[in-house]
Amino acid sequence: MKDIGARIPDQTRIRQSFRRGLGSYHRAASVQAQIAARLAQLLAEAGGPRQIGSAVEFGCGTGHLTQQLAQRFDFGRLLLNDLVPEASAALSVLPRATRAQARFAAGPIETLSLPAQLDLVASASTVQWIADLPELLARLADHLAPGGWLLLSGFGRNQFHELAALGSAAAAPSYLDAADWPAMLPAGLEIHALEQTPQVLHFDGAMALLKHLRQTGVNGHAQQGWSRRRLRDFEDRYRARFGRAGRLPLTYDPVLLLARKTG
Ligand SMILES: C[S@@+](CC[C@H](N)C(=O)[O-])C[C@H]1O[C@@H](n2cnc3c(N)ncnc32)[C@H](O)[C@@H]1O
Structure with a gap:
């Protein structure tokens, strides 16, 4: 299963997978x-203001989090970002008034030029793709205004543990448990919420499971180059080890974080 992923992320390949x-x-x-709905809820519960002056959302994808945030908050300025240029379509999930204040910039968040004095930096289900997370977090924290919020989700070490056990390399380079996050954050950020709640999806067979991975962009090549025999062997091993009531479980391990810049 070497085609499920590699430790060092090749951003061209990540971009191709998500674009496809x-x-x-x-x-x-x-x-x-x-996850996106829960993230927006966390910010609202922690007292995030209805009117947010200036915000950045990176890895916006098709706008799951963009939409959830726009339902609860108004933005003075909003910068959306994704590695995939076509994700600019996420602007269309915004209400017209917010869209007029929003723009999209394509490319890796690691090198994107960011506005200063941000009131919110948000991102759902993306930080697991960032190879040098401490460096990115330090840069994001530098661009937050005092009192500004950092709202993120990634995945823990149990993410897709079934695939890892069957011999695939981990799909993403930065799987972090909730317990790992306090040490990852730069000084001056105070944690307001930190949650890790695994969720298990069930599939009728290996083909459906691999299709799910491909459709969610985890592995653009999941179904390609798999001979019938290789697919059968994978399914047999999956069923023998993890099968439950004739179905194949796949574990998601989301980790959600809300932190605030002090001072
Ligand atoms: C699993 S999707 C999440 C999309 C959306 N935030 C959501 O919650 O549904 C991850 C997204 O992160 C983007 N991405 C991956 N690495 C990135 C990077 N270094 N900079 C910006 N976006 C990145 C991918 O293109 C993809 O759209």
Whole structure:
């Protein structure tokens, strides 16, 4: 299963995978949709103001989090970003008044030029793709205004543990448990919420499971180059080790974080 991923992220390949899956992502990514809803709820519960002056959302994809945030908050200025240029379509999920204040910039968030004095930096289900997370977090924290919010989600070390056990390399380079996050954050950020709640999806067979991975952009090549025999062997091993009531479980391990810049 070497084609499920590699430790060092090749951004061209990540971009290709997500670009290919973009049309099917929004509907197929049911876990990511729930994560986005919960993130927006966390910010509201912590007292995030209805009117947010200036915000950046990176890895916006098809706009799951963009939409959830826009339902609860108004933005003076909003910068959306994704590695995939076609994700600019996420602007269309915004209400017209917010859209007039919003823009999209394509490219890796690691090198994107950011506005200063941000009131919110948000991102759902993306930080697992960032190879040098401490460096990115330090830069994001530098661009937050005092009192500004950092709202993120990634995935823990149990993410897709079934695939890892069957011999695939981890799909993303930065799987972090909730317990790992305090040490990752630069000084001056105070944690307001930190949650890790695994969710398990069930599939009828290996083909459906691999299709799900492809549609959500995790692996653009998941179904290509798999001979019938290789697919059968994978399914047999998956069923023998993890099968439950005739179905194949796939574990998602979301980790959600809300932090605030002090001072
Ligand atoms: C799993 S999707 C999440 C999309 C959306 N935030 C959601 O919650 O549904 C991850 C997104 O991150 C983007 N991405 C991956 N690495 C990135 C990077 N270094 N900079 C910006 N976006 C990146 C991908 O193109 C993809 O759209």
